[in-house]
Amino acid sequence: MRIMQAPFNCLTPDLITDSIEEAFGISLENLIYPYPSYINRVYGLQDTDDKEYVAKFYRPGRWSQQQIREEHQFLQDLYLGECPVVLPIPDQEGATLQTLNLETYNPNSDQIDELIFHFALFPKQTGRAFDPETDEDWIRLGSLAGRIHVSGRKSPKLSRYRLDAFRLKYYIDELLKAGLIPEESLSDFLFITTKAFELLKNHNESIQSMCLHGDFHRGNLIYNSETGLSIIDFDDMCEGPAVQDLWLLLPGHHRDSRRELELILEGYTEFMEFNQEELKLIEDLRFFRMIHFLHWQSQQRFDRAFYQHFPDWGNHAFWIKCIEDLQDQLLEMGG
Template identity: 35%
Template sequence: MPEIGQPNGHPYDALTPDVLLDAMEAAGFVINGRIFPLNSYENRVYQVGIEDSPSVIAKFYRPGRWNRAQIAEEHAFSHELEDAEVPVVAPMKLANGDSIFEHQGFYIAVFPQRGGQAPDTSEQDMLWRLGQWLGQLHNIGANKPFHERPALDLITGLEADTRFLAQSGLIPNDLRPAWDSLVPELISHCRARIDDAGPVDTLRIHGDCHAGNILVRDEQMLFVDLDDCRQGPAIQDLWLLLNGDEHEQALQFSELLEGYETFREFNRRERFLIEPLRCYRQVSHAAWLARRWDDPAFPKFFPWFAQARFWSDHILALREQLAALQAPPISLLGQY
């Protein structure tokens, strides 16, 4: 990883407007000086105006998170999907033929600007179409494995995140007994559900395929932000699209699978992994905020994280999740 030219403070303190514009010029773009920051906390992402051309999206990867080889695998996967006509927004290849460049200690990628809004996953036809595209995305993802990017290791990740949170000093002392007694139960029941699922194949997946990372415009669909792509089970790209009560989620899941299996067979025992994955996401989100608390953007945009109310609500949500882990898995309606 290149060294950030900032001896003190957070690495993103070095990302001034001048550095951003200099980076774009160094990459060969003729900029018009217009910069608009977009909502992104893990990385820094900007809409950048280009002379006599549409604006582009510049992504400055968070220093220390991914190395160059891991970013290269993300980009290669995106380009494979694009070449197979799976609708993704892939990084642009620059004049030197690469899609990654370095400037002032940052790895940077540039993407074409695409508009749209999140899909309405309450619509059956939308879920069916999403399922179709995910089946095709996973067909490409199964062609070969990632070698540099990490695999989704649910139990190892859950143990590491709960241990980090316990040592962070952020959990109020009066809530620690509840936290300390709850965590082993959560991990135990996650293990049991993983055992229920049995052997599960892994493949290259999007990794963070919620509705906010999908754009729909004029009946066209686009998957964006493969920053969390990794080796993992297919269900990770499906369950985040489910919402509502148990019956609603069962209907949505059945519709999603009907579209999915137009192109790819799905191992139905993977549904036992949904609640463990949901548990992991709840815990990892809190651990992510704790790990990023030295980034000035996080206390600014997530002030509630440092309040006792957050932790009492978080523990309550995890207790509810424990009940979900003990319940039967999501139903398969109709032919499912």
């Protein structure tokens, strides 16, 4: 039996606090508050002067140092463009990205492997979730997306992936190679995903890409009555069509959210032009997100707590429901 060791299983509370204290020259209380995070590990911390922080440990192997530095540079560009973002804290030498090197035993090879964690520290942003209730709220959300894209349009080409049909195919191929899909569901999965790939490829052919937030939904906005809205979590920053940073704000499918989308675009076009052709991508991108999430789950299934949150993941009933959901979404795409 092959034993898989998930990287975050090696990250202990002492390692977390020691790494932060050494990198940033601060003294922390012995309290760590884990935050829910799909891919990375995020912790709330407090120093001995009662100042609060958020530490982010990036999943090893997901992004290179260069790619994370691109994220931090984009945050700096947005800040200089008066976009309400939360900047990572620099160390005494001005570096915002730190590294923790560990040696771990690999039972598969009976050898010691090096495990590298990149991490960053942010000031804690207090506030609450933002739920749009008025037309002005929806317009405000569109304005924020527009302000992100003012800087995104100027950003140099990223070394991260481009959100397109070929990235979708990469996720599909990875799921197939992992051998996770039951034989009785495989032909349906192949038919649906092949059709979705072709639709996304055709719909996206003439659409320009820019640097995006990539995961711009309302859960990544914090509202404070004194400071207003702040945008957080640029971990999924990538290149892609502008509409990716708009459709995630919607309360439902495109057909059910036309009024909200109209208001979002009203705010967006105060800052940026919008190509109406991109609207045909909304349901394609929803399909992309479903496959993206499946791929993420397949990568994290060896984490210690994964099956506590997803106890039925990967079983027969799971894949039946998954195929049904993908088929329904393919119909939304026009397939």
